[in-house]
Amino acid sequence: MIRPLVIFLAVTKSWIRSRSGLFFSIMFPVLLLLVFGAIFGGGVGGGASTLFVQNLDRNPNGTATQLSSAFVDALNSTKTFAIKDVPADVDSKVWTKNNLGPLGGNIRIVMISEGFQDDVLNGTLKVRVGISYSLLNTTYQYFAPYLNESEKMVYEQGLAQMRQYNETLSDRRTSLTLAFDASDQSAAVIKNIVINVANAFNYHLIGATNVIEFKEESVTSNRYGAVDYYLPGIIAAFIMTNGIIALTANTTEFKRRGIIKRLSITPLTKFDWIIGNVLSQTLLSLMLTAIMILVGWIVFRVQAIPDALTIAVIFLGSVMFSGLGMVLGGLVKDVEAASALGNAIAFPMMFLSGTYFPMDFMPSYLQSIAKVLPLTYFSDGLRYALIYKYTEGVLSNMAVVSALAVAFIILGSVVTRWKEK
Amino acid sequence: MTEIVVEVKSLVKQYGSLRAVDDVSFELHDVEVFAFLGPNGAGKTTTVEILECLRSLTGGSAKVFGYDVTKREDVKEIKKRIGVLPQEFSALDKLSVKENIDLIGGMYKKKLDTREVIKLLDLEDKTKERFENLSGGLKQRVGVAAALVNDPQLVFLDEPTTGLDPKARREVWSVIYNLKRLGKTVFLTTHYMEEAQILADRIAIINKGKIAAIGSPQDLISRHGGRKILVVRKGSKELAKTLQDKYGSTMFDHGGDVVVKVDDVKEMWQLLGTLTDMKMDKEIEIQAPTIEDVFLKIVGARITEEGELK
Numbered sequence: 001m002i003r004p005l006v007i008f009l010a011v012t013k014s015w016i017r018s019r020s021g022l023f024f025s026i027m028f029p030v031l032l033l034l035v036f037g038a039i040f041g042g043g044v045g046g047g048a049s050t051l052f053v054q055n056l057d058r059n060p061n062g063t064a065t066q067l068s069s070a071f072v073d074a075l076n077s078t079k080t081f082a083i084k085d086v087p088a089d090v091d092s093k094v095w096t097k098n099n100l101g102p103l104g105g106n107i108r109i110v111m112i113s114e115g116f117q118d119d120v121l122n123g124t125l126k127v128r129v130g131i132s133y134s135l136l137n138t139t140y141q142y143f144a145p146y147l148n149e150s151e152k153m154v155y156e157q158g159l160a161q162m163r164q165y166n167e168t169l170s171d172r173r174t175s176l177t178l179a180f181d182a183s184d185q186s187a188a189v190i191k192n193i194v195i196n197v198a199n200a201f202n203y204h205l206i207g208a209t210n211v212i213e214f215k216e217e218s219v220t221s222n223r224y225g226a227v228d229y230y231l232p233g234i235i236a237a238f239i240m241t242n243g244i245i246a247l248t249a250n251t252t253e254f255k256r257r258g259i260i261k262r263l264s265i266t267p268l269t270k271f272d273w274i275i276g277n278v279l280s281q282t283l284l285s286l287m288l289t290a291i292m293i294l295v296g297w298i299v300f301r302v303q304a305i306p307d308a309l310t311i312a313v314i315f316l317g318s319v320m321f322s323g324l325g326m327v328l329g330g331l332v333k334d335v336e337a338a339s340a341l342g343n344a345i346a347f348p349m350m351f352l353s354g355t356y357f358p359m360d361f362m363p364s365y366l367q368s369i370a371k372v373l374p375l376t377y378f379s380d381g382l383r384y385a386l387i388y389k390y391t392e393g394v395l396s397n398m399a400v401v402s403a404l405a406v407a408f409i410i411l412g413s414v415v416t417r418w419k420e421k
Numbered sequence: 422m423t424e425i426v427v428e429v430k431s432l433v434k435q436y437g438s439l440r441a442v443d444d445v446s447f448e449l450h451d452v453e454v455f456a457f458l459g460p461n462g463a464g465k466t467t468t469v470e471i472l473e474c475l476r477s478l479t480g481g482s483a484k485v486f487g488y489d490v491t492k493r494e495d496v497k498e499i500k501k502r503i504g505v506l507p508q509e510f511s512a513l514d515k516l517s518v519k520e521n522i523d524l525i526g527g528m529y530k531k532k533l534d535t536r537e538v539i540k541l542l543d544l545e546d547k548t549k550e551r552f553e554n555l556s557g558g559l560k561q562r563v564g565v566a567a568a569l570v571n572d573p574q575l576v577f578l579d580e581p582t583t584g585l586d587p588k589a590r591r592e593v594w595s596v597i598y599n600l601k602r603l604g605k606t607v608f609l610t611t612h613y614m615e616e617a618q619i620l621a622d623r624i625a626i627i628n629k630g631k632i633a634a635i636g637s638p639q640d641l642i643s644r645h646g647g648r649k650i651l652v653v654r655k656g657s658k659e660l661a662k663t664l665q666d667k668y669g670s671t672m673f674d675h676g677g678d679v680v681v682k683v684d685d686v687k688e689m690w691q692l693l694g695t696l697t698d699m700k701m702d703k704e705i706e707i708q709a710p711t712i713e714d715v716f717l718k719i720v721g722a723r724i725t726e727e728g729e730l731k
Contacts, residue, residue, distance in 0.1 A: 002527070003527065006523075006527030006528065010520065010527075011513075013515065013516060013520065014513045014515040014516055017516075018515055258507055258509055259513065261475065261507055262505070262507055262525070263525075263528065265473050265474075265505045266500060266525060266529065266571075267500045267501060267528055267529060419474075419475060419476065421436070421476065421477075
């Protein structure tokens with residue numbers, strides 16, 4: 001095992017001294033972690049999203065009606081929105097476009113129609129009278145056998161008057177309009193918040209309380225944030241790109257410059273060469289993991305603490321992807337082709353393996369593709385090991401990763417050319 | 422008779438319809454510098470790389486230290502015993518001179534101390550310098566150092582001075598000259614006539630995959646170099662006519678020089694005697710043919726600085 005160690009030392013030194021190598025293998029992933037953490041770390045949009053509100057329900061003196069302003073206050077109380085009033089006498093879509101501010105932003109407008117208060121009161125009254133009528137009616141039917149005729153008449157007259165009154169109340173519902181841009185990624189979330197506020201408003205007005213209370217709970221014992229989800233994904237993805245893109249390009253560059261040829265004249269075997277490179281990449285991966293977790297902890301207070309199992313997962317995943325890198329490096333001749341091939345494999349894999357987006361969102365055919373991608377098993381295994389501490393899940397995923405690691409190293413020593421034609 | 426280090430018989434290497442090496446046979450003896458001289462594409466590197474066990478052969482046989490280059494077990498023995506400076510040698514840019522030599526040395530069980538090799542190649546003050554910062558000549562010296570680190574008996578130097586400036590080229594020549602003093606057998610390939618003539622004990626002129634001539638420089642020159650030339654500077658037409666009548670092959674050139682082609686040493690002395698009798702007091706110059714003349718005669722063309730035939 002001396003020769004692989006000599007190769008390991010030489011390529012590792014060479015890599016550590018290369019600034020571009022260092023940047024792409026370590027600094028770039030750290031930057032990405034910071035960016036991802038900043039974007040997804042703090043709920044919807046982190047701060048408040050701008051919501052334009054045009055309230056057309058006005059009193060004769062021009063002030064907003066009591067109920068409509070109560071609704072706006074309810075929206076405000078979610079603390080999700082920074083509410084901006086749109087004057088009642090303008091075209092709201094045109095006005096908001098002109099008032100987005102110098103940096104632009106998304107247009108989301110809630111329009112409260114004229115007659116909102118009247119309609120709400122009318123509707124509320126109708127519902128309440130309806131409920132009272134049905135309650136009294138049921139009570140009357142129950143007690144009717146015990147009443148005399150004159151008593152019955154009084155009750156029936158009263159019920160008839162109540163029904164008549166309810167029929168005079170209109171069926172008209174008031175409506176709210178939410179306008180947004182079709183390309184707005186957060187529109188669905190915002191729509192749900194507005195609907196929830198409207199429902200709560202409805203319940204409150206008709207005097208109902210929530211029968212079902214909704215509670216959120218995490219399946220993991222600790223409280224984890226979004227960064228905890230992304231961290232293993234980003235680590236896994238970069239161990240993959242370091243293996244597939246960087247190692248492939250490096251190997252091809254060594255080939256182009258005749259360094260592999262020079263080494264192949266010595267007693268070094270192809271297998272020794274591959275093992276030395278794979279070991280070097282693995283060390284790099286462990287360093288990357290340590291730095292990522294450290295930065296994650298300092299900046300985002302991530303909870304992920306690597307244990308022995310996590311280190312084993314990182315080791316196996318790294319062996320697998322550097323093995324694949326050696327296969328690709330053995331197949332391609334020039335550096336440009338290596339980089340093109342590496343990117344062509346790495347990028348689809350990165351996005352299809354649930355690294356950045358959970359796979360549940362994908363169409364079923366993409367989910368089937370994800371199931372044959374090595375990164376899926378690696379990032380799942382890493383997530384189970386690092387976050388969920390779900391050993392069984394780690395072992396089943398790592399069984400696949402280990403089998404692929406062995407296969408890639410064997411394939412690598414088949415396709416690596418140690419002899420010229 | 423010295424020990425035979427390399428033995429090549431009827432070697433053939435075929436690439437599709439191209440016969441890169443065509444029925445080549447030669448031997449290398451212990452402690453000699455043997456040069457393959459020929460233009461680009463003549464089959465020099467292909468032959469050498471077959472001997473280095475880097476390429477397979479199509480036909481014939483090749484043995485190094487008696488080991489067959491086609492046998493897996495023999496290849497291991499050959500690799501232990503040879504040192505190689507490949508064509509366009511390169512090393513890891515970010516590693517120092519010593520680290521690069523250590524890298525190659527790390528591949529062998531039996532090896533020299535790196536410091537010793539560094540001293541041998543006069544690289545002591547560059548030990549910690551990164552490979553990427555070295556000049557072309559120094560890079561080649563690192564390459565030779567790496568080739569010597571396993572203390573090989575046979576060293577292959579494939580185009581060791583191609584692309585170097587004249588000063589760096591001479592530095593490499595002195596390194597090669599020293600190798601012979603160290604008791605190494607050197608297999609050199611080159612397209613520089615002067616390099617082959619100065620360094621080699623024996624030269625094989627190779628063109629289009631075939632060996633056109635083989636022998637020591639002197640032997641090749643005397644066999645194929647043609648006649649020696651005696652020049653009388655600022656002579657006269659009369660002198661030219663006198664010498665033409667007596668010896669033939671004389672011309673009076675544009676610069677006023679009288680140029681006489683002489684068959685052999687005996688005739689040269691006769692000619693010198695004639696000139697002495699004439700109380701000649703002009704400058705004279707005797708020009709011997711070179712390997713370039715040999716090459717021109719055998720191949721019918723010269724080789725450019727870039728290694729192409731012209």
